[in-house]
Amino acid sequence: MNAPTPQSGRTPAARPRRGPHRSPEAHAAVLEVTRELLEEVGYPKVTMERIAERAGVARMTLYRWWPNKAAVVREAIADRLTVRPAPDTGSVRDDALTLLLDLVQTLTLIGNPRVMAGLLVELGESGRAQLRDFLSERLEPAAVLLRRGIDRGELPADLKVRAVVDSWAGYVLYLVMFQERKPARRDLADLVGLLPFRTDGTS
Amino acid sequence: MNAPTPQSGRTPAARPRRGPHRSPEAHAAVLEVTRELLEEVGYPKVTMERIAERAGVARMTLYRWWPNKAAVVREAIADRLTVRPAPDTGSVRDDALTLLLDLVQTLTLIGNPRVMAGLLVELGESGRAQLRDFLSERLEPAAVLLRRGIDRGELPADLKVRAVVDSWAGYVLYLVMFQERKPARRDLADLVGLLPFRTDGTS
DNA sequence: ACTAGACGATACATACTGTCTCGTCATTTC
DNA sequence: GAAATGACGAGACAGTATGTATCGTCTAGT
Known part of the structure; x- marks a missing residue:
């Protein structure tokens, strides 16, 4: 989300300093x-x-x-979150499952109510905006994956990608944060199975 | 979620008391x-x-x-939440939209980050369980509605009702809490449109 | 050797929580 | 009416958190 060293500011060439350094x-x-x-x-x-x-x-x-305190917590969490590109094995069904499993991993940390709630509370307006951006960014690969499926004809051209992505994100967050249950592979497969694949409607 | 007057305890017949009463x-x-x-x-x-x-x-x-403080906040919010039965006009598509619109109303209050976050933080283990139950209860009508659709043949028999309901709940919560955006009728219609209706696959 | 500065220790002002006590006064029953 | 009951307001209090300020020490670079 933001810089690891809040105070250092801009020190592009890492000009060596006298005295001891931050441990x-x-x-x-x-x-x-x-x-x-x-x-x-x-x-x-x-x-x-x-x-x-x-x-x-x-x-x-x-x-x-x-x-x-909020800053400490924010950084403690932020440096555990990364964005990964969408997998591409040729099957939207498989790739989506992989992506969702990965998303679960990320959101299991950030979505832990003990963690997330504190963040939301203390974060204030700007912090929430950061979080919003982080989530959006984290979800972009899902949209990419779906659009690829459309291009390849696996999914209908008029699929509402936004709706699917948001419902996937919501699904995972809802289970992790509110139901405090980590969705299993099976659950995620069910979720993916709801997509209107053009070949072979149901599993 | 719980009793409006925390202290009164059991006073079934409302035995009259001397002196002044709680204002x-x-x-x-x-x-x-x-x-x-x-x-x-x-x-x-x-x-x-x-x-x-x-x-x-x-x-x-x-x-x-x-x-x-947590108790005050909990009661302040609890007395604004009610559960409504699923509508039944004969069309799953229409009923689902109605239900989702209603859900948005509820969750717009409870899902406000300023409100929800505080709750999650201070509520602790038992409070989170209450919240979990509340949400589950609040979502039951959606499951009813979907099963009705299956019985009537509007939806396939092997539809994963649980997955749909959870993704709907998640969708709404995600938009309200994290994106801080109230989903419009259109968005919800898109969501409902993802369902694999047997008649007329897409909108 | 010199020095910038990171660190620890301590003291401090402020703020919020939750408890306790007491005096006042409205309400309800006799 | 009169008396009793108890809700309420006011204020003091201890405990704990945050965040700031100051100082001495010790160390890593020049």
Whole structure:
């Protein structure tokens, strides 16, 4: 979502500096510990104090690098999320399943209610916009995949790609966040099976 | 979700009591003000102090009737949610659209990120279970509607009802909560249009 | 050797939560 | 009416969180 080092700003050529540098171990430890704590005790009970203690740093050090708790949490999650291109094995049915399984993996972390809820709460307007963009970006490969299916004649030309993609995203988020259930391969296959394939309507 | 008066407990015959009674106006005002504040400033900034101030009661009065802030918020939202049966005009396509439009209305309140996020955060394990049950209950009519369609032959017998319902719920929640966009009638019609109607495959 | 600066420790102001106590006053029953 | 019941407001309080400021120390680069 955004830069890993909030303060460094622009230092394109990495001009060497005097004195000691920011400890990379501490940085990584903080993010790791934050993720652990989020899952263990839930957002409200993740305090700067607790993070500092378990990461083995002073609380001041946290405030030195992050403006507030929300920023720490945001970065802790952000550096675990990547976008992958849509697979292309020739079968929309198979590729869609692969893509959805992958999406489940991503959203199982971000969608964990203990994690996501805290984010949504503290994130404020701009943070929510970031999240929105992240999700959209993360879903683009699904749209690509569907359009490819249309081009190849596997799917009807008038398929509402947007509707399908949004319903897929919603499906996964709904199960993970609200039903707190990780959809199985079978569930996802059912979901894909709803698509109006031109060859052989049902499985 | 639960009882409107947390403390009254069991008083089946409403045995008359001496002295003054709990002010119904104050009670209603608190809930109303809480809803207002949730939308205005978001969960974290909704404090007991602010609620009390705007509702024109003492902070103590809040703690007299609710154990904590989460309880106030929960009740404030709960008394705005109801379950309605599935419509039945004879056409699954039309009925589904009606039902989805109605679902959007409900989830636009509960799904407002400012509201929902706070709930998820503070609600804890049991609260999330309540929410889960509420959503499931709220979605049951959709399943009924689809099964009716299958019985009447409008939809194939092997339709994965569960998958459709969950994807509908997810779709609406995703748009409302994450994209912060209220789906239009058109969008919902597209969604319904994805169903594999036996008569006339596409719209 | 010198020095910038990262880090830890500590103290601090502020804010919110939730508890407690007390005095006042409206309501309901006798 | 009169008395009792208890809802309410006001304020004090402890506990805990956030976020800021200051200082001394120690270390990695020049």
